[in-house]
Amino acid sequence: MASAPAKTIYIDEDVGKDDATATxxxxxxxxxxxxxxxxxxxxxxxxxxxxRKSQTGPVGEGEDESVRLEWKPATKSAVKKATxxxxxxxxxxxxxxxxxxxxxxxAEKRRLVLEEAKxxxxxxxxxxPKPVRIRLDETDPAKIKLRTPDSDTPGTRVRVLxxxxxxxxxxxxxxxxxxxxxxxxxxxxxxxxxxTYDAMTLTxxxxxxxxxxxxxxxxxQHAPNDRELxxxxxxxxxxAPGDKEAITNRVAPDADPQTLYDNRHLVLRGExxxxxxxxxxxxxxxxxxxxEEHRMLEVTPPSMxxxxxxxxxxxxxxDYYGEKAYLTQSSQLYLETCLPSLGDxxxxxxxxxxxxSLTRRHLSEYTHVxxxxxxxxFSDLLDHLEDVICRVIDLTLAEPxxxxxxxxxxxxxxxxxxxxxxxxxxEAIEWLREHNIPNEEGNPHQFGxxxxxxxxxKMTDMINQPIFLTHFPVEIKAFYMKKDPEDRRVxxxxxxxxxxxxxxVGGSMRMDDWExxxxxxxxxxxNPDPYYWYTDQRKYGTSPHGGYGLGLERFLAWMCGRYTxxxxxxxxRFTGRCTP
Numbered sequence: 001m002a003s004a005p006a007k008t009i010y011i012d013e014d015v016g017k018d019d020a021t022a023t024x025x026x027x028x029x030x031x032x033x034x035x036x037x038x039x040x041x042x043x044x045x046x047x048x049x050x051x052r053k054s055q056t057g058p059v060g061e062g063e064d065e066s067v068r069l070e071w072k073p074a075t076k077s078a079v080k081k082a083t084x085x086x087x088x089x090x091x092x093x094x095x096x097x098x099x100x101x102x103x104x105x106x107a108e109k110r111r112l113v114l115e116e117a118k119x120x121x122x123x124x125x126x127x128x129p130k131p132v133r134i135r136l137d138e139t140d141p142a143k144i145k146l147r148t149p150d151s152d153t154p155g156t157r158v159r160v161l162x163x164x165x166x167x168x169x170x171x172x173x174x175x176x177x178x179x180x181x182x183x184x185x186x187x188x189x190x191x192x193x194x195x196t197y198d199a200m201t202l203t204x205x206x207x208x209x210x211x212x213x214x215x216x217x218x219x220x221q222h223a224p225n226d227r228e229l230x231x232x233x234x235x236x237x238x239x240a241p242g243d244k245e246a247i248t249n250r251v252a253p254d255a256d257p258q259t260l261y262d263n264r265h266l267v268l269r270g271e272x273x274x275x276x277x278x279x280x281x282x283x284x285x286x287x288x289x290x291x292e293e294h295r296m297l298e299v300t301p302p303s304m305x306x307x308x309x310x311x312x313x314x315x316x317x318x319d320y321y322g323e324k325a326y327l328t329q330s331s332q333l334y335l336e337t338c339l340p341s342l343g344d345x346x347x348x349x350x351x352x353x354x355x356x357s358l359t360r361r362h363l364s365e366y367t368h369v370x371x372x373x374x375x376x377x378f379s380d381l382l383d384h385l386e387d388v389i390c391r392v393i394d395l396t397l398a399e400p401x402x403x404x405x406x407x408x409x410x411x412x413x414x415x416x417x418x419x420x421x422x423x424x425x426x427e428a429i430e431w432l433r434e435h436n437i438p439n440e441e442g443n444p445h446q447f448g449x450x451x452x453x454x455x456x457x458k459m460t461d462m463i464n465q466p467i468f469l470t471h472f473p474v475e476i477k478a479f480y481m482k483k484d485p486e487d488r489r490v491x492x493x494x495x496x497x498x499x500x501x502x503x504x505v506g507g508s509m510r511m512d513d514w515e516x517x518x519x520x521x522x523x524x525x526x527n528p529d530p531y532y533w534y535t536d537q538r539k540y541g542t543s544p545h546g547g548y549g550l551g552l553e554r555f556l557a558w559m560c561g562r563y564t565x566x567x568x569x570x571x572x573r574f575t576g577r578c579t580p
Contacts, residue, residue: 007040010030018031033078037082050072118197128157149218157214162181164203175187177224203239204240207236207240208237209234215228284348291346297344298346304326309332314329314353330368336537340374340537345371370547381547381548390416410559416465424471432451477508479520479526482510551565552568
């Protein structure tokens with residue numbers, strides 16, 4: 001006679017629960033057989049597992065519900081499947097337990113090591129020469145002498161301050177790449193320096209002061225500027241967090257773009273972002289130097305205005321002491337007022353466009369390099385633009401450090417060859433038609449179309465050289481642009497297009513006739529009264545003049561090979577983004 005089971009475990013696949021609230025009893029069943037195995041070892045003799053599905057589907061016609069709700073022994077196939085899963089989970093749990101034990105042992109071992117490290121105290125040797133404070137990029141041999149591998153003559157003892165940019169620890173040596181915003185320096189810790197608590201807990205971005213001897217890098221080894229500092233003393237100034245809060249976790253290379261924008265202040269510490277900003281500074285220096293060579297004066301127009309330049313739909317409006325005002329879209333109108341007394345002028349100022357565009361070449365706030373030139377022709381304007389762009393590039397690349405950054409950021413960059421290709425708008429329309437590049441509606445381009453960004457960029461990339469795209473129709477250009485005397489349908493206007501980024505400059509001759517400008521106001525439905533100070537330029541000694549605006553971030557995106565202009569400014573502002 002078979003003995004009754006010592007224990008019965010119940011599994012209801014519909015209403016059971018695989019958690020601590022279930023007991024495996026008939027009134028509180030488990031949900032799965034494998035969970036029941038984990039709670040009650042299936043190798044134990046005398047256990048019986050009963051299963052059922054109590055709510056699956058409606059009761060069929062003629063079906064006895066009481067029969068369907070009966071508890072039945074688990075099938076062999078179900079037991080086999082559950083047993084396999086049970087064994088897998090047991091092995092996994094054992095491994096996790098083993099790992100946890102090992103990690104606990106390692107943590108305890110490290111704790112003891114760090115406790116011992118706290119007892120290691122380093123002091124600066126007073127017999128050593130007083131260190132010379134240097135920036136990390138300073139290499140003047142008159143100030144800093146390097147000990148060479150085959151010499152016993154000591155190198156200069158220096159004091160450097162910076163942050164840990166890279167860190168590599170070996171058994172008895174710690175290699176640190178320090179950065180201070182000026183350059184990089186490899187520093188080497190040996191002996192007791194590696195045994196201190198500060199050295200053992202060093203993290204990336206920790207700020208630190210290091211004293212030591214400057215030496216030349218041994219043959220076949222590499223380091224910034226082919227030199228390294230052999231430390232004899234150091235102090236930690238500001239600790240940076242590690243583990244989950246480490247900078248490499250906050251701004252991982254594969255992080256979501258919005259996360260990187262949220263942490264732009266940390267992204268700027270990276271080599272790529274900081275290199276772009278350094279190139280930006282060099283390009284601005286080059287623009288100012290170039291304008292100085294052209295005898296152009298820098299002025300600073302206001303950013304708060306009560307007039308529009310490029311259309312009212314992209315103005316940022318605000319209340320100005322009870323009056324309506326806007327953030328400037330362009331400083332052009334103000335620059336024109338400077339010509340009679342100051343000669344040719346330029347400015348480097350922010351411009352603001354409330355255009356709800358999320359393309360990779362649009363910003364809500366961007367740096368606008370603008371210039372106005374007096375007593376010129378349209379041909380003079382194009383020649384000037386070509387001269388300025390090429391001279392700025394030459395001056396920028398003449399700085400070896402900056403040229404190195406550009407080479408690393410954009411290995412394929414080459415200064416554009418001259419002369420730039422000159423193509424009229426009408427010729428571009430024909431080119432687009434011939435190459436089957438449709439307009440935004442999917443139709444062949446027609447004269448009068450405002451060539452969309454995608455088509456314009458495709459054409460520029462296919463031609464693959466800088467283009468002066470000129471003579472746009474009056475209807476698609478700003479009210480102040482002068483009409484071509486030989487074809488009144490078009491303006492004496494120009495966009496400078498560069499491969500990979502598209503338009504970087506927009507310019508034109510300006511209307512210099514008072515009556516023509518008044519007619520332009522009327523045609524646009526604009527009240528000329530707020531523009532009295534601009535219109536007066538045509539009343540008090542008018543002159544043929546023209547100018548342009550260059551988007552610095554687009555210029556940099558082209559030079560540095562950046563995918564988006566957002567990478568080319570300190571803290572990008574675009575639709576939906578005004579932080580940090």
